[in-house]
Amino acid sequence: MTTDELEQLLAQQPVAVLHRLARGRVQRHFRAGKRRLIELLLQHSAQNRAGFESDLLTLIGERQAGPTSGSRPRHETPPIAHKKAASRSSDSEPSEPPISLTEWLQGIGVPAPQPFVQDPWQIEALAAVNETDVVISVPTGSGKTYVAIEAARRAMEDNRSVIYTSPLKALSNTKYAEFSKIFGPDKVGILTGDRQENGQAPLLVMTTEILRNLLYDAASGEIDVRLDTLGLVILDESQYLADPERGVVWEETIIFCPSQARLLLLSASIGNPQDIADWLTSIRATPCRLVRHSKRTVPLRAGYLHPNGKLTPLFRTLGIPQGHPGHLHPEAKHLFMEYEEETLPSGRPRR
Amino acid sequence: MPPSIHPVDLISALRQKHLTPAIVFLTSRRACDEAMEAFDHANFVLPTTRQEAIAKALEQVMAHHPSIAEHPMIPIVQRIGVAAHHAGHLPTWKIAIEELMRQGHLDAVFATTTLAAGVDFPARTVVITQSSIRKSRDFTDLTAGEVQQIAGRAGRRGKDHVGFAVITPSPYIDLSVLTKGLTGQPEAIDSQFTISYPMVLNLLKAHPHEHIQGILAKSFAQFQLNQRAEVLEQKLDALHIKMEPFGPRVCTDWITQWHTFDHARRHRHTRHPTYRAEPPEISARLPFLTPGRVVGFSRGRGVVLRQYRSKGQKNSMLTVLRPESAVTECPVTSVKEVYDRTYDCPETSTYPWCSTDTFDRLSHQLEELPLRLPLLPILASTDSEPLPDAIVQSLEDFSCPTCPSRSACQKDFLTASRLRQEQQRHTKSIQALRTSLWHRFQERVEVLQKFGYLTLTTQLTAEGEWARLIRIDHSLLITELIRAEAFTGADPSLLAGILASLAHDDDRPGAFPRISPGLSSLLGQVRKLAESLSPDEDPPLLRADVAALVERWVADQTLTWIGLCRLTTMAEGDIYRLLARTLEYLSQVQTLKGTHPGLAESASQAIAAIRRGVLEELP
CATH class of the missing domain: 3.40.50.300 (P-loop containing nucleotide triphosphate hydrolases)
Incomplete structure (x- = not known):
C-alpha cells in the first residue's frame, strides 16, 4: 500500500475507527479532528507500517462483519480500562489466548501431488514480460525460477536470444545444469571470464560482470552480433544492486542493456521495489511493470527451541504476526528470559 | 544448562x-x-x-x-x-x-x-x-x-x-x-554506485565527453539522489511561500541591509570601547609613562610625575616636570620620545605629586642629563583587526533609522533571515545532489589524465585504449604494472602469483609455502607501486602466501590438489575460490593480445596451467 492509498483508505473510514487505530499510537488522539488524526496516524505509521496496515485491515474487516458488534464493546469498557488501553504501546497483546504446541505442529507433512498451477502473480509477470520490462519482488521460494524459465522459453520460441545472469559463479553453474536439463544441452550455453561452453546457444548463463563486459564491448564498437537478436535479459537476485562492492555492476548492466531487449529483474522481498520500477521506467523505452507480493507460497511458522530440548511456538499466533515483534508466546518469552538470566554474566544490564 | x-x-x-x-x-x-x-x-x-x-x-x-x-x-x-x-x-x-x-x-x-x-x-x-x-x-x-x-x-x-x-x-x-x-518489512535498498577507472575509460571510448553527464543521470544512484533533491525542492517551494510577505521593501534586499545595519548598531560599542581611545602606538606607551620616566617633547625634555585621565580630554594626560622646575600638564600624544631612563620617584597624592625632596632632586637630575639618551623600544600591537568594510561604514550611512519600514524590518528580520538561510542551504544541497556524480566522474578523469590514459580533450590515448579492457578491482595498479613492464619476460607462474595476491581479498590467515626469490622481488616492486598509487586507488592486501601458493600450482604441473592443500592452512574452498578469481584476472590480461602479445601469451599459458584437476570440472 502506498502512502497515498493509505491516506485515502483512512479518509474513507469513520472517525470512530480512526480513534480506535490511534489508541496506543497517538497521544491525546481524542483531541484531534479527523484530518489531523489521519495526519498523525500516517506519521506514526512510518515506524511500523506493516503492523499499522494489518491493524487497519482487521478493523475494517470487523466493521464489515458486524458494524454494531465491532463498536459495542468499546462503549462498554470501563473508563479505567480505556485509559490503560490508550497508554499501552502499539504492540499491546491481542486478547486471544496463545496457540498451543500441538496446534502449532499440526499440518506437518507432504501434500498430495497436485498438478502444477501458476500463481496469479506468475501469470501477471509472464503476460507482462512480453511487452515491457518487469521487476519481480517476491519472498524467497515463491517460484521466481519458474517465471524465468517460462519467459526464456517463450522468448526462444520467438527466435530471440536470452541471457540469464546470476551474482555467483556457483549459482550460474547450478542454473546451467538446470536449464540444460529443461531445454536440452544444445540450447543452453555458459560464459565465464576464460571459458565458453556452447557460446552460440540461444540461452546463455553468465555472471552479471560478464554481461556488463559484453555490453561495454558492444558499446565501444567491437560489435557482438548476438546483442542485436537479444530479446530478454534476466537478472536474478537483483537485490545485489545494494551490494557495497558489486552493486554498481547491476546498475551498469541495466543502463547499457540494449533497448530492444526486455529486462526481467528477479529479486527477493525488498523494501522499495517501486523505486526500482520507477527508475527503470525513467530510463527505458517502455514503462516498467512491478510484480510484487509478500505472501509466502508455503506458510511459515516460527518456533523456539530451548537448550534443554523444549520446543514452543515463538509467537502467540500460528503464523508470523506481521508488524508485531512483541507478540511473543508467553512460554517462549519466559524460557528465553530464563536463558538470558543464566547465561549473562551477573551484573550486566539486560538489553 | x-x-x-x-x-x-x-x-x-x-x-x-x-x-x-x-x-x-x-x-x-x-x-x-x-x-x-x-x-x-x-x-x-x-x-x-x-x-x-x-x-x-x-x-x-x-x-x-x-x-x-x-x-x-x-x-x-x-x-x-x-x-x-x-x-x-x-x-x-x-x-x-x-x-x-x-x-x-x-x-x-x-x-x-x-x-x-x-x-x-x-x-x-x-x-x-x-x-x-x-x-x-x-x-x-x-x-x-x-x-x-x-x-x-x-x-x-x-x-x-x-x-x-x-x-x-x-x-x-x-x-x-x-x-x-x-x-518486519525488508529494508529499502540503496544504490552503491561508484565510478571506477575502467568505467570512465569505457564510457569515454563509446561516448563523447558531453554525453556522459546524461548517461550518469540514468543510474539508480542519480535516481535516488533526485528523489532526495525533489524532497528538498518541495521544502524550498514551501519556504518560497513562507518568504512571500518578506519580499522587497524600501530597499530590494532589505534583509541584508538590516543585517549590516543591525550589526553595525550592535558593534558600535565594541568599536569604540571608550570615547578616549588612543591609537595603538600611543596606548602601547601608556604602561611605560610611569612617574620618574624621562620623556622628550618637540621642545626639551621632562620627567613624568603622574599619569591621569581628565574628563575634558580625549587622551590620557601627564604631569611633567620640565627644565627650570616648571610643572606642566600635557596629553600623552604630545610626548615625542620615551627614553630608556627612569628616576626613583615615589608618587604622592598632592601637588606636585611627589615629595619636595624628590622634586628638587629630579629638577637637578633633569639639568644634568646627557644630550643623547637611548630610546625605549616600544612595540605597538596591531592585533586589533579591522572590521569588515560593510560594518565600518558609520551609522550615518544607513537610511534605516529614518526609513518608513524600519519597524516592520525590525519585527520581521529574525524570521526572514532564518528562512533565507534555510533557502540558501537547501539550494546548495540540491545543487550538490544533482551534480555529485558528475564531479566524481571529473575527479576520475583528472587522475586518468595525470597518468596519461586520457588526453586533455578526454580522448583515450593509446594506453587508454588497452587499459579499458582491464575491468577488475585494482585496475589502475594492474595497468601501471603493465606499463612499468613489471611482467615483461616474467614466467606465467609469476604473473599468476602476482594477480592472485591482487585478487585475494580475504584476511583469514594462512601459513605459506616457501616463496621464490623471483616472486618476492616482484611482489616488493608491486607493493612499492601500490603505495605510490594509494592517493588514487586503495592498495590491495598483497598477501605473499597466496601468491606463492598459486605460483606453485602453476609452476609445478605434477602437484596434485591434495598436495596443494597440504602446503597451506587455507580451506579447500578458499583455495578453489582463490584460483577461480585468479583465472578471472588472468583472462582480463589475456584480452590484451593486440598490444601486449607476450603478456597475453603468458596469461593464457597460466590459465591453461591452472585449469587442471578439480578446477577443470566446473566451467
Whole structure:
C-alpha cells in the first residue's frame, strides 16, 4: 500500500475507527479532528507500517462483519480500562489466548501431488514480460525460477536470444545444469571470464560482470552480433544492486542493456521495489511493470527451541504476526528470559 | 544448562517432532565442522536402506564430478545422514550436498549464513542460532531482509504444507533482532554506485565527453539522489511561500541591509570601547609613562610625575616636570620620545605629586642629563583587526533609522533571515545532489589524465585504449604494472602469483609455502607501486602466501590438489575460490593480445596451467 492509498483508505473510514487505530499510537488522539488524526496516524505509521496496515485491515474487516458488534464493546469498557488501553504501546497483546504446541505442529507433512498451477502473480509477470520490462519482488521460494524459465522459453520460441545472469559463479553453474536439463544441452550455453561452453546457444548463463563486459564491448564498437537478436535479459537476485562492492555492476548492466531487449529483474522481498520500477521506467523505452507480493507460497511458522530440548511456538499466533515483534508466546518469552538470566554474566544490564 | 543446545540433541528434538529435514545456520565454519564431529562421535547410524539411497545419489553426482569420489566426508555423511556445507568446501562437494538435500536423503545440513544469500536449497525447517553475521571484519546484526532470506529456505514447495523457522539461543543472541526481522518489512535498498577507472575509460571510448553527464543521470544512484533533491525542492517551494510577505521593501534586499545595519548598531560599542581611545602606538606607551620616566617633547625634555585621565580630554594626560622646575600638564600624544631612563620617584597624592625632596632632586637630575639618551623600544600591537568594510561604514550611512519600514524590518528580520538561510542551504544541497556524480566522474578523469590514459580533450590515448579492457578491482595498479613492464619476460607462474595476491581479498590467515626469490622481488616492486598509487586507488592486501601458493600450482604441473592443500592452512574452498578469481584476472590480461602479445601469451599459458584437476570440472 502506498502512502497515498493509505491516506485515502483512512479518509474513507469513520472517525470512530480512526480513534480506535490511534489508541496506543497517538497521544491525546481524542483531541484531534479527523484530518489531523489521519495526519498523525500516517506519521506514526512510518515506524511500523506493516503492523499499522494489518491493524487497519482487521478493523475494517470487523466493521464489515458486524458494524454494531465491532463498536459495542468499546462503549462498554470501563473508563479505567480505556485509559490503560490508550497508554499501552502499539504492540499491546491481542486478547486471544496463545496457540498451543500441538496446534502449532499440526499440518506437518507432504501434500498430495497436485498438478502444477501458476500463481496469479506468475501469470501477471509472464503476460507482462512480453511487452515491457518487469521487476519481480517476491519472498524467497515463491517460484521466481519458474517465471524465468517460462519467459526464456517463450522468448526462444520467438527466435530471440536470452541471457540469464546470476551474482555467483556457483549459482550460474547450478542454473546451467538446470536449464540444460529443461531445454536440452544444445540450447543452453555458459560464459565465464576464460571459458565458453556452447557460446552460440540461444540461452546463455553468465555472471552479471560478464554481461556488463559484453555490453561495454558492444558499446565501444567491437560489435557482438548476438546483442542485436537479444530479446530478454534476466537478472536474478537483483537485490545485489545494494551490494557495497558489486552493486554498481547491476546498475551498469541495466543502463547499457540494449533497448530492444526486455529486462526481467528477479529479486527477493525488498523494501522499495517501486523505486526500482520507477527508475527503470525513467530510463527505458517502455514503462516498467512491478510484480510484487509478500505472501509466502508455503506458510511459515516460527518456533523456539530451548537448550534443554523444549520446543514452543515463538509467537502467540500460528503464523508470523506481521508488524508485531512483541507478540511473543508467553512460554517462549519466559524460557528465553530464563536463558538470558543464566547465561549473562551477573551484573550486566539486560538489553 | 549448556549455553546452546548440543547438535545431536537438536536434531533428535527436530526428528521427534517430524521437523526434519532441516538447515541449521551456525556462526562459523568451525562450528559446522564441530557439529559434524559431534554427530560422528554420537554412535548415530542410519538404517541401511537410507545409507544405500545416499550412496546411490552420491554416485550420480560423482559421474559428473569425479573429484569428490575420494572425499573423506563421504562415509560419515552416509552413516549419519547429516552434512556440513560452507564456503570452506569445494564447490563440487557443495553441489553433492545440495543434491542429497534436494532429494531428501539428509536429515540436516549445518551451514553458515553465507549459504542463505547464495545457493538455494530448501528444507522443512531452518534453525537460527545467531542474530549477527560476520561482514568483512565485524559482526553486524542481521537485517530484516537477511532474516527473511534465511527463513525463506523453510518450507519446500510441493513437499511441505508448512515451513518452520526455529530459533534456538546461543550466547550473544539478540532475540529482538530476529523477531523484528521475522515480522518486519525488508529494508529499502540503496544504490552503491561508484565510478571506477575502467568505467570512465569505457564510457569515454563509446561516448563523447558531453554525453556522459546524461548517461550518469540514468543510474539508480542519480535516481535516488533526485528523489532526495525533489524532497528538498518541495521544502524550498514551501519556504518560497513562507518568504512571500518578506519580499522587497524600501530597499530590494532589505534583509541584508538590516543585517549590516543591525550589526553595525550592535558593534558600535565594541568599536569604540571608550570615547578616549588612543591609537595603538600611543596606548602601547601608556604602561611605560610611569612617574620618574624621562620623556622628550618637540621642545626639551621632562620627567613624568603622574599619569591621569581628565574628563575634558580625549587622551590620557601627564604631569611633567620640565627644565627650570616648571610643572606642566600635557596629553600623552604630545610626548615625542620615551627614553630608556627612569628616576626613583615615589608618587604622592598632592601637588606636585611627589615629595619636595624628590622634586628638587629630579629638577637637578633633569639639568644634568646627557644630550643623547637611548630610546625605549616600544612595540605597538596591531592585533586589533579591522572590521569588515560593510560594518565600518558609520551609522550615518544607513537610511534605516529614518526609513518608513524600519519597524516592520525590525519585527520581521529574525524570521526572514532564518528562512533565507534555510533557502540558501537547501539550494546548495540540491545543487550538490544533482551534480555529485558528475564531479566524481571529473575527479576520475583528472587522475586518468595525470597518468596519461586520457588526453586533455578526454580522448583515450593509446594506453587508454588497452587499459579499458582491464575491468577488475585494482585496475589502475594492474595497468601501471603493465606499463612499468613489471611482467615483461616474467614466467606465467609469476604473473599468476602476482594477480592472485591482487585478487585475494580475504584476511583469514594462512601459513605459506616457501616463496621464490623471483616472486618476492616482484611482489616488493608491486607493493612499492601500490603505495605510490594509494592517493588514487586503495592498495590491495598483497598477501605473499597466496601468491606463492598459486605460483606453485602453476609452476609445478605434477602437484596434485591434495598436495596443494597440504602446503597451506587455507580451506579447500578458499583455495578453489582463490584460483577461480585468479583465472578471472588472468583472462582480463589475456584480452590484451593486440598490444601486449607476450603478456597475453603468458596469461593464457597460466590459465591453461591452472585449469587442471578439480578446477577443470566446473566451467
